[in-house]
Amino acid sequence: MNDMEKANILHQLKTAFDISPELLETLLKQISNKSIKDNFKRITSGLTIEDNYKHIFSAMPWIKNIGGLHQAQAEKYKKNYQIPDYALLVEDSQKKNFPLLVDVKYVKGDAKSCTIIPKQKHTLRQYATAHRQPLLIAIYWEFIGYWTHTCLSHFGGKKNNKIDWQTAICNDLSHLLSDYTFLINKPFYRKTVFPKPADHSNRNYARHKLYGNFDSIFIGPDIDNLFKEDELFYSMVIDANFNATTVSIEDHENHMCLIEEFSSQPSMIKLSQWLLNLTQFMNIQPSLVVNEMHVLETARKVIVDLIHRLGYSISYNIPPLKNACTDELFELAYKDTTVMRDYRHGKV
Template identity: 30%
Template sequence: MANSIQAIRNVYDIAKGARDNGKSLTDEEIKDLLEKTVSDESLISKYPRFEKGYAAEDLFMRIFSLLPWVKSVVPLGQEQFPEKSKETLQISDYEITFEAGSEENTSCILVEVKLVGGDKQTYELQKYKYEVLKEYSTQKKEPLLFALFWKKQMIWTVNSIESFTEKSSSYKISYENAFKDDLSAIFGDYTYLFQRQCYRKSVFSNNNNVNTEFFHEHTQYGRTIYEGLSLDGKNFEQLCMLEPPLLDCAFDFKEISHKKISNSDTEIIEEFKKLPCVYKLSSLILAYLLKMYCLDKDSLYYKENIVVENSFGIVDTVRRKCGGEKYYLLPYNINRAATQLIEMQFGEVKRIFNIYRNTQRKEDHIIIASHESK
């Protein structure tokens, strides 16, 4: 069984590598590889399920490696020897090294990645699967967390087992509770809060010979030749060609002025239609990559390129230009694992740690703390 699962992983890696190189394998070619390398024939028909799980793991590694406090995300080999070792301990998917409390200090955490697909709003983990993962965590003396990708919402949450509800043979967690108890802030997964009105100026040209770096074309007014943002409606900061797509995927705008500025050029100024807006950094990166056609929503496949590699910088720059403020989403429930991790990351910032410990919990509320002292 172990060798067969490793063989399935190998086939997945080959298929992904072929797709990365623009030479995707056909279903028949993938099936042929599976039949030649997977000894347990009953697993071959389950390849699509394995494929989705592996794609979620790859996506986690890419997205979380972009977060500002993460030093490295290292995949841990799933093939174990001796073969019977998996009966007592299971190596987790990743080990993350990240800044802990300061730039000089680092810590390591083990992460097991799980995909919650379709319209599912709960994730259930069998107890025997948790126990073998926990045993590896105990031997490594590193905390174990679960990174859950809620596909319907396109959101990652990072949770400890304490946030799950214990059943007779399993642990179970809902999306609502997973989000409320999310621990991804320890990796620098900011929560951006947009409260200030922001103005967007767009200039379009119907001149067929216009020279512009922008991709977008207005159906009526022509190609985009300028994009800018302002927090006072007067002084605009210019955007580069990679920045406007984030505005399009994150915000709704309403037009407040419209004028011809030359025979060929039209200027439109818009403002946020709705305030406030709240986004997690990891969610904004995902939305941006979808908008830039760097991520396939169904298969979760992404291809490495300069946009993906620089997506955090693009997202955070646009956030600043929009007047977005950095906050940290803190766990709603106070438990042992959450307290240890929040204290490790924010313990020296008493203001943030006290918000976690002392804020009165109210139903349907989340706990957030500002990055800046206020």
């Protein structure tokens, strides 16, 4: 076992158990490579992003399995092959599954491009070819809090090993994994009813800072067409991604009524980005499970239901840079669909 593999195991141990600083230091001393030891915090931040990828994309409806490929690899094999981070099974348009390999990259801070070492690019491609499975590179762009999926052939530059964030977004294939993009092209509304006097007694319950706990919630595409939704999660996913504009505040004898408008301007919102915003809004880890249900999976179901009820459409990005990789993936995912026809129609 090499020192990087030891660092990975230590990261998993630190994630699963409450380890004291003293024990962590003792275990770190068993890593002889000074560079890995001194950069353990930076290395584990990248491993955390890998873990978050699994939790976020496990919540997607077309993902039928996602497993880490963290097997120890003998040094003699690394010359020709690098094992990607994840193996996925993805549901296609025919309700069958196809395999997909994903390697995760983390672009930290304000950096605007992702670079892969040429040898790593070669060995990843060799592994995918040998296993006869398509490969995507998943990149987390920290400066915008955004995930993209692209083919290795989308990387350019002198060594064909670099991609900037604009190119990655233009050629994003995340929708293959049911990471939809929603087109919010008209405002929607929420009416919240609060009992009087304001009830602030339950501090573990979400409430308005002035009007206290809510009595009921109504959401809809216009003020005169609202559907009742008492489940608080619907309001939480809205507040995680939209800013409210107050339309009116009505003071009745037994209750207050707050009417708000959301998203008066057109916008494109990707499902994974919405889920990330929700984790930050709720201050939770992407791995959180409540009552044996993954919180992000519950949130995804709420988001998709909300979008459906509000009448917004889903967009499937057609990459301007088409190649053998995108041809194969679109055929695997969208055979005999309008998405496949759109892809072929736009092909140069």
